[in-house]
Amino acid sequence: MLRVHILSSLVFCFPLVIAQCLAPLSSADEFLAKTYDYLVIGGGTAGLTVATRLAEDTSFNVGVIEAGYLHIPDSNISVPFFENNAVFHPEYDWMLSTVPQISTGNRSIETPRGKLLGGSSAINGMAWTRASIPEYATWDSLNDYSGGWDWNSLLPYFLKSQMREANPEPGLSGFSTSYDQNGFYGPIATSLNAEYSGIIPPYIDALEQLGVSINHNPLDGNTSGIWNALVAVDRNSGSRSDSATGYYCPSAKRPNLHVLSGATVTRVLFDNSTSNLTATGVAFVSGGSQYVVNATREIVLSTGVLKTPQLLELSGVGNATLLKNLGINPLIDLPGVGENLQEHVFITSQYELSDTFRGITFDDFGNATFASIQEAIYNKTRQGWLAATNCAFLFLPLDGFLNETEASSLLDTFDQSVQLLESTGSASPLVKAQLGIQRSWLTNGTVPQMEIIQLAGGLVETVPGNHYMSLLSGVMHPVSRGSVHINTTNALAPPVIVSNFLTADFDVQLLLDLFTFNNKIVATEPLSSYITAQILPPPNLTDADLVAYIRETFVIGDHIMGTATMASRSLGGVVDPHLKVYGTSNLRVVDVSVFPSQIASHLQATVYAIAEKAADLVKAAVQ
Ligand SMILES: Cc1cc2nc3c(=O)[nH]c(=O)nc-3n(C[C@H](O)[C@H](O)[C@H](O)COP(=O)(O)OP(=O)(O)OC[C@H]3O[C@@H](n4cnc5c(N)ncnc54)[C@H](O)[C@@H]3O)c2cc1C
Numbered sequence: 001m002l003r004v005h006i007l008s009s010l011v012f013c014f015p016l017v018i019a020q021c022l023a024p025l026s027s028a029d030e031f032l033a034k035t036y037d038y039l040v041i042g043g044g045t046a047g048l049t050v051a052t053r054l055a056e057d058t059s060f061n062v063g064v065i066e067a068g069y070l071h072i073p074d075s076n077i078s079v080p081f082f083e084n085n086a087v088f089h090p091e092y093d094w095m096l097s098t099v100p101q102i103s104t105g106n107r108s109i110e111t112p113r114g115k116l117l118g119g120s121s122a123i124n125g126m127a128w129t130r131a132s133i134p135e136y137a138t139w140d141s142l143n144d145y146s147g148g149w150d151w152n153s154l155l156p157y158f159l160k161s162q163m164r165e166a167n168p169e170p171g172l173s174g175f176s177t178s179y180d181q182n183g184f185y186g187p188i189a190t191s192l193n194a195e196y197s198g199i200i201p202p203y204i205d206a207l208e209q210l211g212v213s214i215n216h217n218p219l220d221g222n223t224s225g226i227w228n229a230l231v232a233v234d235r236n237s238g239s240r241s242d243s244a245t246g247y248y249c250p251s252a253k254r255p256n257l258h259v260l261s262g263a264t265v266t267r268v269l270f271d272n273s274t275s276n277l278t279a280t281g282v283a284f285v286s287g288g289s290q291y292v293v294n295a296t297r298e299i300v301l302s303t304g305v306l307k308t309p310q311l312l313e314l315s316g317v318g319n320a321t322l323l324k325n326l327g328i329n330p331l332i333d334l335p336g337v338g339e340n341l342q343e344h345v346f347i348t349s350q351y352e353l354s355d356t357f358r359g360i361t362f363d364d365f366g367n368a369t370f371a372s373i374q375e376a377i378y379n380k381t382r383q384g385w386l387a388a389t390n391c392a393f394l395f396l397p398l399d400g401f402l403n404e405t406e407a408s409s410l411l412d413t414f415d416q417s418v419q420l421l422e423s424t425g426s427a428s429p430l431v432k433a434q435l436g437i438q439r440s441w442l443t444n445g446t447v448p449q450m451e452i453i454q455l456a457g458g459l460v461e462t463v464p465g466n467h468y469m470s471l472l473s474g475v476m477h478p479v480s481r482g483s484v485h486i487n488t489t490n491a492l493a494p495p496v497i498v499s500n501f502l503t504a505d506f507d508v509q510l511l512l513d514l515f516t517f518n519n520k521i522v523a524t525e526p527l528s529s530y531i532t533a534q535i536l537p538p539p540n541l542t543d544a545d546l547v548a549y550i551r552e553t554f555v556i557g558d559h560i561m562g563t564a565t566m567a568s569r570s571l572g573g574v575v576d577p578h579l580k581v582y583g584t585s586n587l588r589v590v591d592v593s594v595f596p597s598q599i600a601s602h603l604q605a606t607v608y609a610i611a612e613k614a615a616d617l618v619k620a621a622v623q
Pocket residue numbers: 041042043044045046047065066067068087112113114115116117118119120121123124125126127128129263264265266302303304305307311557558559560590591592593602603604605607
């Protein structure tokens with residue numbers, strides 16, 4: 001996403017519950033003094049979820065190894081308005097980026113990933129959304145047998161992870177999200193905003209003029225429409241709720257849960273004397289020294305979408321040719337490791353609002369008086385605009401924003417893009433299967449193809465005192481597929497990310513169509529009366545200019561997934577429906593890498609659900 005970093009010198013008083021979170025172990029020797037049934041590698045979104053659920057059984061000893069540190073209290077993480085401060089900041093982020101490509105305007109695209117306890121859930125945009133029923137149905141269909149990854153099977157785990165708070169009063173009349181299908185007892189606090197910019201109502205009214213309806217139940221498996229998104233924010237403390245505050249802190253005192261921070265795992269170790277390899281332990285680096293620690297039952301890799309494939313390859317699991325070329329002995333030939341990388345790609349439209357607009361936007365933080373009033377409100381009540389986020393999300397299938405001719409032309413472009421991909425031989429059986437399903441969604445209208453996030457504020461070239469509205473508009477089911485692989489045996493070197501973003505014409509054409517739709521929205525009353533100027537993209541560009549502009553300026557949704565896919569091995573999958581790495585008896589991957597196909601949604605709620613289910617799968621294996 002386009003990000004504005006706000007460096008804050010504000011001093012916040014933190015609620016007692018968070019201040020009491022026990023610091024993890026920072027000494028490798030203390031960690032090695034224990035024995036472990038389970039080792040969870042990566043204390044991020046999924047890792048802390050699995051680890052704390054396993055530790056609920058006091059007969060298990062659970063160890064977690066995390067490369068980053070605990071950042072509690074830290075206003076860069078906890079204060080919702082500062083959501084971008086930790087992103088691409090070396091104290092909190094792995095600072096990884098893609099290889100420059102012609103399709104990305106020769107730009108290297110930043111791919112932020114949290115490097116701290118809480119992982120990416122501690123630096124993300126906090127949006128709490130789920131995808132649609134047909135998208136999860138695909139997950140089972142790409143596997144040899146139904147592993148229970150469809151909507152009905154995942155729903156109990158969505159509910160288990162979520163704690164839905166009461167709607168703040170007065171809210172925005174007519175724009176509340178219902179309580180249906182919400183969870184009320186889970187660790188992650190989710191809530192609606194208490195503050196709403198005055199630019200939201202005319203935006204909704206304009207969309208309604210264009211035939212778009214408000215969706216009051218976006219968590220029920222039908223995500224189409226304009227809706228008020230929940231965010232992972234605890235309204236009592238006005239703070240981000242993430243896997244560190246939600247899962248780890250309440251469990252930190254458990255005597256059978258041991259978390260080592262500041263330690264980087266470099267390899268999984270195997271006993272290869274049996275046909276299915278047994279993971280016995282991991283090697284890790286801490287404070288410049290190397291160590292080995294063992295687990296008697298299972299090892300769970302939760303190092304995230306860019307690091308999990310790296311760790312698998314360093315451990316001898318991956319494409320045998322690639323591994324041999326680097327001098328690594330291939331223990332399991334799994335060509336799917338590091339492939340199938342998919343991401344949501346967004347363009348930005350920004351508009352200046354007229355003087356007749358009398359409401360608040362986030363631009364008002366540029367006004368010192370407004371900022372200090374908000375600081376005082378936040379310090380006293382944990383409310384106000386520092387606890388607020390953008391929340392008007394729009395998801396639509398093709399027929400929601402394109403006419404028949406435009407939709408049919410886009411379908412032709414899809415077919416041409418797929419043909420081209422297949423003719424280069426770079427489409428694996430998995431990708432072919434996914435693209436077949438994606439095509440059916442384009443025509444049957446059941447699955448959103450685009451998302452528009454309304455931002456109440458400007459991102460670039462803002463003039464103090466002015467107000468802006470921006471529309472971040474993205475492709476939900478791109479054709480382009482990328483990869484992430486190692487090019488060295490140095491485990492501390494970054495992996496090579498070849499994103500291939502916008503290599504497929506379909507993805508570019510859909511973004512062009514979204515610029516056109518954005519123009520339609522802002523030309524519709526009552527919104528149009530508030531728009532005085534289009535700032536982004538520069539007005540009056542030809543389509544050819546716009547394509548170049550898209551390549552030079554697009555941003556990503558930070559929703560990379562799928563690089564250790566749960567899919568049938570014959571298709572190129574890496575893990576089976578029990579999340580076990582093919583060819584191993586006790587190594588599981590539990591993180592966003594296992595997504596079998598991209599979803600039209602923000603990803604964290606689904607990652608928590610996967611991790612909750614994974615904990616049950618691991619426990620069930622003992623019985
Ligand atoms: C900037 C940003 C904004 C986002 N916004 C949203 C949003 O608003 N809503 C939403 O739903 N989703 C959002 N997402 C996506 C979502 O947050 C992620 O998909 C999800 O959190 C990924 O969880 P994970 O468990 O797979 O990985 P992570 O949470 O990234 O966890 C991986 C952990 O492993 C650790 N690790 C990695 N390698 C090693 C190693 N070798 N040794 C030890 N530890 C290691 C990392 O430090 C990290 O803590 C966003 C993501 C980002 C980055």
